[in-house]
Amino acid sequence: MDTTGTLDEALQRLHGSGPERLGRLTNHAPMAVEALAAHGQARAVHRWLDLYAHKLEEFPSAVEPVTEGNWRSALGDPRRAADWIGYFGREIAGQPWQEVLTQWWPRLLPGIHGGSTHPVIRVGHAVRTLLAGESTGPRLAELAHGLGYWAARHHPVTDPTPLPGAGSAAAALDAVAPIAVRDGGFPARLDRVTGLPVWAAGITDPDEARDRLTELVRAATHRYATHGHGEETMLVHAATAPNAVLRTLPALPRALWVPSLRAAWTASAAVTAMYAPDEAVSYAAPGTPTPEEVFERALAHGDEHVIKLTDTALDVGDAPALAAALRAIELSEPLS
Template sequence: MDDTSGTLDEALQRLHASGPERGGWLTNHAPMAVEALVRHGQAPAVHRWLDRYRAKLEDMPAPHSPITAADWRKALGDPARIADWARFFERETAERPWRVVLAEWWPRLLPGIAGGATHPVIRTGHAVRTLLTTEETAPRRTELAHALGYWAARHQPLPELTPLTPLTPASTAPTTPTAAAAAAALDAVPPVPDQEGGIRARLAQLTAFPRWGTAPDADTAHALLTELVTAATHRYATHGHGEPIMLVHAATAPNAVLRTLPALPRELWPASLSAAWAASAAVTAAYTPPEPAARKDTAHKDTALTAEEVFERAAAHGDDHTIKFTDTALDVGDPLALAAAVRSVELNPPAF
């Protein structure tokens, strides 16, 4: 990412007075979207995009009482403590290296990866990617603090799940992963019985997942997680119509974990894979359509576009989920991923 203009820091500073949600539970996607816009050469459009998004922002809620290292467990998963958690992580990342804070809190937060409809982990992934690949600045460090604070406030473990017949033996994860294996795992996820209502009502119905994505070591975990992101991105091309906005998270949530792995101790990678699989499978179960879309002869015609052209199309479309999904599709980078990104532009309503 080349941001010699300082646009990203300016945008983050504008946003850090805002809370991570609006209307009580809808997520503020702006920090994630502006990071993707800047990364893919759309910095000149960022402030104009923010001006139009401003109506969807709310001020950071009032704080209650400070969270400390001694009493944080009482506040975990309490959305009323969003501001308290943001301030806690601001202090933590100011006093200690951000990688140290992340490594300490990642295993604490990982069981609640589906909380906030997976948005907190996605925001964390964008923040970590910036810190790993660009200069560390105060606004970028604060962005990680607010992402982690949002995750802590919305932390919500999934129900206890029964493992279905494994697609690969739990003790012998494949050493040469293929996208087909992850795709088969996602296809085998049973949909929740009642596909009405919001994501919290749907996730409460989860009972079982295929056992997939266990890894004996860090390298296998990385390979399998890459495979999962690829498969979930590809799957959007044929299944995104089930719920075009929500199903992007089946790919963007595990990709956030994949982006974060380089900043984490390697011993945390296998557990990160398991959590990413749970998040992707949960979203798939909640919103998967009864039938995939029929493949048309013209399904891949837009993959003649370059990756840059596909992202330009998403940026012009303006929808925050579409921008973030296209950002993930560009990470995957193959023709079907780019076709899935174009499909997201077609399925989701323009932002403004």
């Protein structure tokens, strides 16, 4: 993890910006700069931010403070993003951040799809940083921003009808049927996901839940190489959303690991149903670059989703995962 202070500088720079722009598009910069710092690229953080700056909007105005007495009415109201971020800032200032996370994780988990799964991904990046190093003010504030964004975009969905599944995560993702009408944005498509294959539903042991979640992240990352052409940006989240949950597990009580697995599967499978192509394509990675070389290519490309998928691919750490990252670089438009 970065020890130069650059990540803290970047987070302070970003906390004057809102979690979204244009009322619907996520600010990816806090997640991307955390990934850069985590992989030894702190020197590139501010240069990357300079390129991304045109995608940032000012921090939104507050409406009314969120309190212990009124939080339920504010949950899922995107107009209250500033109120929620302020609430979590106060909560984290008054008690250990792990306690705040433990209290709110089960409240927020049913709304994992909110904001196209970006809020939980932002929380996962923030937690990784806090677990890896010092709990500095900017890093604690970043967790407050992530949790606040999640609360504002909290979006529970009706449990999908259980459909025949498979034993492995890869086979279960292959069993996901694409939705019939694939147009419109994330919320419209999500409403059309009415059934998903059953996978890992019988897991009750926390350690097994962690292992199966690791398997899901690996399978979804590998699958991007052959299916990412269905939608090169949105299909990234089939891997990065469950990986955010996996990164958060060490900071959570073991009793929350099994429900975390179930929510992560639903999110990954739903994204697959919404955006996967009808047919896979074969893909062979050009050459055998090292993980460090793949991450440098992702940085040179610059797209925030490419950086985040490559970050997850390096967590997985095998050749098919690196191939998926290279495929994302080929499919995606560079940041300019």
